[in-house]
Amino acid sequence: MLQKLTQQIQAARTRAVAHCKSAAEDMSDGRPWLKLVAMGLVLWLLILLIWGWMKSQEPEMFDIKEQALGYVSAEHIKIHGVATTVSLLEVMEAVLDGYVSNDIFLPGVWLDNRANWEYGALVQVRDLSKALREAFSRSQSQSVENKSLMMADPLFNFDSASWIMPDTEKEYRTGMGHVKDYLNQLIKDERNTAQFYARADNLNYWLATVESRLGSLSQRLSASVGQRRLNTDLAGDSAAAQSTSSPAEMEIKTPWLEIDDIFYETRGSAWALIHILKAVEIDFAEVLAKKNASVSVQQIIRELEATQETVYSPVILNGSGFGTLANHSLVMGSYIARANAAIINLRELLAQG
Numbered sequence: 272m273l274q275k276l277t278q279q280i281q282a283a284r285t286r287a288v289a290h291c292k293s294a295a296e297d298m299s300d301g302r303p304w305l306k307l308v309a310m311g312l313v314l315w316l317l318i319l320l321i322w323g324w325m326k327s328q329e330p331e332m333f334d335i336k337e338q339a340l341g342y343v344s345a346e347h348i349k350i351h352g353v354a355t356t357v358s359l360l361e362v363m364e365a366v367l368d369g370y371v372s373n374d375i376f377l378p379g380v381w382l383d384n385r386a387n388w389e390y391g392a393l394v395q396v397r398d399l400s401k402a403l404r405e406a407f408s409r410s411q412s413q414s415v416e417n418k419s420l421m422m423a424d425p426l427f428n429f430d431s432a433s434w435i436m437p438d439t440e441k442e443y444r445t446g447m448g449h450v451k452d453y454l455n456q457l458i459k460d461e462r463n464t465a466q467f468y469a470r471a472d473n474l475n476y477w478l479a480t481v482e483s484r485l486g487s488l489s490q491r492l493s494a495s496v497g498q499r500r501l502n503t504d505l506a507g508d509s510a511a512a513q514s515t516s517s518p519a520e521m522e523i524k525t526p527w528l529e530i531d532d533i534f535y536e537t538r539g540s541a542w543a544l545i546h547i548l549k550a551v552e553i554d555f556a557e558v559l560a561k562k563n564a565s566v567s568v569q570q571i572i573r574e575l576e577a578t579q580e581t582v583y584s585p586v587i588l589n590g591s592g593f594g595t596l597a598n599h600s601l602v603m604g605s606y607i608a609r610a611n612a613a614i615i616n617l618r619e620l621l622a623q624g
Contacts (some may be wrong), residue, residue, distance in 0.1 A: 352467025391539030
């Protein structure tokens, strides 16, 4: 009896071992496919990461006069308005180079920092396009608007996130085509179809918009650590009123997930402004010299160039004001606030007789 039971146990163990070997062989036969799938997935992710890293790189600074030679001849660069118009075209070209703001597939949907950079630069293009249409190209308020600029301005204000029917890039490229038409009109010998008026009041008009933009960015950056602010909306006018009531004191704090968005939007806006201001130096050289304000523009550019320093941290840190960790938003806000203060001083100089 015991011998029979031992034989049964031995037979069962033999069958179990055979079954395990068979299962192992089956798994071994299928494992190469699993390995190929896993390797393919890893390779795909690696390609996406490298591609995303390349697309998220910020463009290098460029020289306005050198870039202008791609649009006009050397003798035409001195014509008023050429440098400013070329700066708009080149900033827009940098925005559209690898455009990701309307991407719905990988890796574009991951690159929110690049998308916010593009939006910051795009806002400056929109403001300059509006100034070209409403001020720089017109001699007075009753003068006729330039037709090319009339068509370009609304196209630059098209939804930056639209990807189909029509896609954003197509609309912006069409707008750039109209700006190029205006540029070609400027460099004609007769120059009777388009003009660029380099006047102090025109420059002041555009700088007022820049001042407002930088002031808003400075406030949004400083809100990264959160602070209680007194309501000064009606300060300075005893008869002032507003549509709805607001609390006398408010807690302002940027949501954690939006801190890097605001940082890179500011960085893109500052990058665009640097090139536009360098163009303004050329086109408004006589006006700035008369007001002894050339150095003021140079100081604004210098403050903005500091915002383009390399960010060595892999993430935008949000330490407290005097804490152990850095706060990149407050550092950026410091440069933006100083540039904005210099713009306010420049506008005062331009407004003086």
